[in-house]
Amino acid sequence: MDDAISNTFSALADPTRRAILARLALGETSVTDLAAPFEMSMPAVSKHLRVLENAGLVERGRQAQYRPVKLRAAPLREAAGWIEQYRQFWEESFDRLDSFLKHLQAEQAKGPKERKTTKARKEKRDVRKPN
Amino acid sequence: MDDAISNTFSALADPTRRAILARLALGETSVTDLAAPFEMSMPAVSKHLRVLENAGLVERGRQAQYRPVKLRAAPLREAAGWIEQYRQFWEESFDRLDSFLKHLQAEQAKGPKERKTTKARKEKRDVRKPN
DNA sequence: AGTTTATTTAACTTCTAGGTTATATAACCT
DNA sequence: AGGTTATATAACCTAGAAGTTAAATAAACT
Numbered sequence: 001m002d003d004a005i006s007n008t009f010s011a012l013a014d015p016t017r018r019a020i021l022a023r024l025a026l027g028e029t030s031v032t033d034l035a036a037p038f039e040m041s042m043p044a045v046s047k048h049l050r051v052l053e054n055a056g057l058v059e060r061g062r063q064a065q066y067r068p069v070k071l072r073a074a075p076l077r078e079a080a081g082w083i084e085q086y087r088q089f090w091e092e093s094f095d096r097l098d099s100f101l102k103h104l105q106a107e108q109a110k111g112p113k114e115r116k117t118t119k120a121r122k123e124k125r126d127v128r129k130p131n
Numbered sequence: 132m133d134d135a136i137s138n139t140f141s142a143l144a145d146p147t148r149r150a151i152l153a154r155l156a157l158g159e160t161s162v163t164d165l166a167a168p169f170e171m172s173m174p175a176v177s178k179h180l181r182v183l184e185n186a187g188l189v190e191r192g193r194q195a196q197y198r199p200v201k202l203r204a205a206p207l208r209e210a211a212g213w214i215e216q217y218r219q220f221w222e223e224s225f226d227r228l229d230s231f232l233k234h235l236q237a238e239q240a241k242g243p244k245e246r247k248t249t250k251a252r253k254e255k256r257d258v259r260k261p262n
Numbered sequence: 263a264g265t266t267t268a269t270t271t272a273a274c275t276t277c278t279a280g281g282t283t284a285t286a287t288a289a290c291c292t
Numbered sequence: 293a294g295g296t297t298a299t300a301t302a303a304c305c306t307a308g309a310a311g312t313t314a315a316a317t318a319a320a321c322t
Contacts, residue, residue, distance in 0.1 A: 003146060005146075006144050006145065006146055006149075009141075009144035010141070010144035010279095012140040012214075013137050013140035013141035013144055014137065014279090014280085015137055016280095018136070018213075021217065022217065025217055025220050030298075030299090031298070031299060031300095032298065032299080040280090040281070040282090041281075041283080042298085042300090043282080043283085043299090043300075044281055044282080046300060046301090047279090047280070047281085048280085051279090051280095064288095064289055064290065064298090065288065065290065066297095066298065067298080067300090073218060076218045077218065079214060080211060080218055082143075082149075083143075083207055083210060086152065086153065086156055086207070087207045087208065087211055090156055090202050145309095147310095161268075161269090162268070162269060163267090163268065163269080171310090171311070171312090172311075172312065173269070173270090174269090174270075174271080174311085174312080174313085175310070175312080177271090178310070178311085179310090181270095182309090195268090195319060195320065196269075196318065196319050196320065197267095197268065197269085197319095198269065198270090263322105264321105264322090265320100266322100267318100267319085267320075267321095268317100268318085268319085268320100269316100269317085269318085269319105270315105270316080270317075271315085271316070271317090272313105272314085272316090273312100273314090273315100274311105274313085274314105275310100275312075276309100276310090276311080276312100277308105277310085278307105278308090278309080278310100279306100279307090279308085279309090280305105280307090281304105281305085281307105282303100282305075282306100283302100283303090283304085284301105284302085284303090284304105285301080285302075286299100286300080286301070287298100287299085287300075287301090288298085289296105289297085289298085289299105290295100290296080291294100291295085291296075291297095292293100292296100
């Protein structure tokens, strides 16, 4: 895992971290505060915060002994962007393929000769990590 | 990791899997096809597909020896939903907090007595895994 | 029936994520 | 200076993720 989006999604994949983010939406606060609702040690929370920070989802300040944690929305834009870029396409292609396959099955019922996946293999194309 | 959203984000956190999904947006295809662009073994890709399937992002059919892989958009809706639910709030709160903190710092410059985080601790509230 | 093609399963390895406890650092308060 | 509070770091453990190779399964083609 080294690219930004992977980091973002990975950070969001943990319920504790999502809860922390949700809490932070209510406002900036201290690490101890953030840790309170969870049945886990402070260092564990500290690590989660480190993950969130590495993903750029969170920023840390300093006020006396406190290291207030603050949200950063930028990576969220990226992540949401990635999903949206495909999602609506997928919703379409889901329906499109669905009807297409029904059509194909109806055709195969008559003459089961040509195999769709064989053709698909021929038009193989290099789709290497389009991120 | 056991909840649906965690599974979805976790599945999306891998660039190989995102590439597979991107490829599938072009249409349903076979496992061999999907594996082709990657420098990894078939079983590796098979495992990735299993992950995507467990996350509900993909559905598998059967046509002869082939197990065509097809997209499912539902979990994407959920994931995008989760992000959007907070994102716009975060964008706001980011600005809100920013100006708030500037105001606070200006105040502290005069009389550095009250600590913001101390107050925050008192109004602590149980935000246990709101998913 | 035997071979080829497509895919999965099994049995491993290696690395990392997420947790622990114990200790260190840093700033505040007497 | 000494004690308390807030947080981070170190050192460790365990489970699981991601990859490998080798073998098993399933359907097609002669």
